Amino acid sequence: MQEEFSLTRTIDEWLAGRPAATRRAYRHDVQEFLAALGGDLGRLDEPAIRRWLATFDHRRLAQATARRKLAAVRSFLRFLHQRGLVAHDLTRAVPTTLQVTESPVPIVRxxxxxxxxxxxxxxxxxxxxxxxxxxxxxxxxxxxxxxxxxxxxxxxxxxxxxxxxxxxxxxxxxxxxxxxxxxxxxxxxxxxxxxxxxxxxxxxxxxxxxxxxxxxxxxxxxxxxxxAERDRDRLLTLTEIARRLGLPETTVRYYRDRFAPYLPAVGSGRARRYPQQTVERLRWIVEQLRAGASPHEIEAQLRSAPPDLATHAPAADAQLTDSVGRLSQRIRELTESLQRLSQILSELRSIAPDK
Missing domain, CATH: 3.90.15.10 (Topoisomerase I; Chain A, domain 3)
Incomplete structure (x- = not known):
């Protein structure tokens, strides 16, 4: 398991800074090459590379696809040697072009x-x-x-x-x-x-x-x-959070400072970053404020709620429904009080002339 994580991290470092389309294609090509080795860099040698090249004869790849795969593997081998992960530079074992048998009629399975x-x-x-x-x-x-x-x-x-x-x-x-x-x-x-x-x-x-x-x-x-999973796990800056919420950064900064004890964060100062959970919690806070809840009411709900309550849309909807229900109950109570007060005033006016 550790080896798999190490290879994944190594590929990420090798691809850093390349265009997104190149990263996708090169990652696929190198993972395919490593699969032919059984995922073990210890088995990487010239005979293993020749066995991988022999598979091109029956795969019927387009010439452009074959050249891209060769370029990707050659670049990856050079990176491994520069990092000291393999003892010898094996890039010369990978040609720049290869005569392959192209499929006369490409088909879709x-x-x-x-x-x-x-x-x-x-x-x-x-x-x-x-x-x-x-x-x-x-x-x-x-x-x-x-x-x-x-x-x-x-x-x-x-x-x-x-x-x-x-x-x-x-x-x-x-x-x-x-x-x-x-x-x-x-x-x-x-x-x-x-x-x-x-x-x-x-x-x-x-x-x-x-x-x-x-x-x-x-x-x-x-x-x-x-x-999508990697995006959910990525830490975000305050600017990125403001863009996702569609709010000015100054407004998001105010909400962050106001509700700081309830917003997960990593690091401090300018290096501070936020997980996706912080985005969802801020979105929930904004919805509560727009619904008429006060900051003190929101803090009370955050203190009494489980940590993940405000990070899920269904739970946020439940909280909003509960707030609306409490406000409706309060309005009914005030209405009944006004009706009783009106009745008392009417009774007082009716007995005033007798005095």
């Missing part, structure tokens, strides 16, 4: 289609939405790569993609209304004969390019849950 259909409804880019949807429906990537804007037709609030394979057999796929509507601005400005999916030079994208784009989406989807 049936087990991934459900994930692609779900991911197509979450991404923002209309073209990527369409690509994921068509691939998730089982449309072959060589057919998708030949798709032109003239092949997209409206149909009863949705759309239909009509294209043909290499044998000129027509293939039709229904495009959901949400994706179809997002494509409308592009349909209005793109030339009908232009390819829907283009490479950087404006030519039609290759099936291999589409397969690599789909792979990136699947990797990012797989990492999103872990990323």
């Amino acid at each position: 049936s087990t991934e289609r459900g994930r692609l259909l779900a991911a197509s409804l979450r991404v923002a880019d209309p073209r990527l939405q369409l690509l994921l949807w068509l691939a998730g429906c089982g449309c072959p990537l060589p057919v998708v790569a030949r798709l032109r804007w003239r092949d997209l037709h409206p149909y009863d609030g949705e759309g239909i993609a009509v294209c043909s394979d290499e044998q000129n057999r027509l293939l039709r796929c229904v495009i959901p209304g949400m994706i179809w509507r997002s494509l409308q601005p592009l349909l209005a400005k793109e030339h009908p004969d232009a390819p829907v999916f283009q490479s950087s030079d404006g030519s039609a994208a290759r099936p291999e390019d589409l397969a690599e784009a789909i792979g990136w989406v699947l990797d990012e989807t797989a990492d999103s849950r872990l990323g």
Whole structure:
């Protein structure tokens, strides 16, 4: 268990400062390389690297993907040697390029289609939405790569993609209304004969390019849950808390100082940082103040409540409901007192002339 944590920390240090997209791709590549070693750096030598390189022959990777994996592993090996974690510099054992057998027809496995259909409804880019949807429906990537804007037709609030394979057999796929509507601005400005999916030079994208784009989406989807967990565990500055709450930093600073005994924090002075629990507790405090509760009432609730009471939305709602209930009860009591007072005054006025 300790070794796994050490490797994870080492990878994080190696990736520090790189763009987010590069970190995601390189992390996946290096973890794949380490898995071939059994996760044991003690087994890292030139024969082990040659065995890993031999796997490229039957994996049918795109040339660009293979070059990226080689670059990632070569950089990681150099980092390990510089840190003294391996005795020898093994970067020369990893070539800069490798002749690999590319898959003539990239395919999307049936087990991934459900994930692609779900991911197509979450991404923002209309073209990527369409690509994921068509691939998730089982449309072959060589057919998708030949798709032109003239092949997209409206149909009863949705759309239909009509294209043909290499044998000129027509293939039709229904495009959901949400994706179809997002494509409308592009349909209005793109030339009908232009390819829907283009490479950087404006030519039609290759099936291999589409397969690599789909792979990136699947990797990012797989990492999103872990990323959310890491975000919850990350310590925040006061500026970040103010941004999340949508409040001026001076206001958040005042609330922090006013309710400091009830807000978790790490460190002191300018190095002070706050866990996610502090954000939720401050959000709860702001909601209570807006509902009419006084700071003394909020402090009383924080003192009497369990430590995690204000960090969960359902509990915060329960506290707010309780405050509203107590205020309503107080209003009813005051109303009854006023009614009794009014009745007494009426009785006094009625007996005053007799005197």
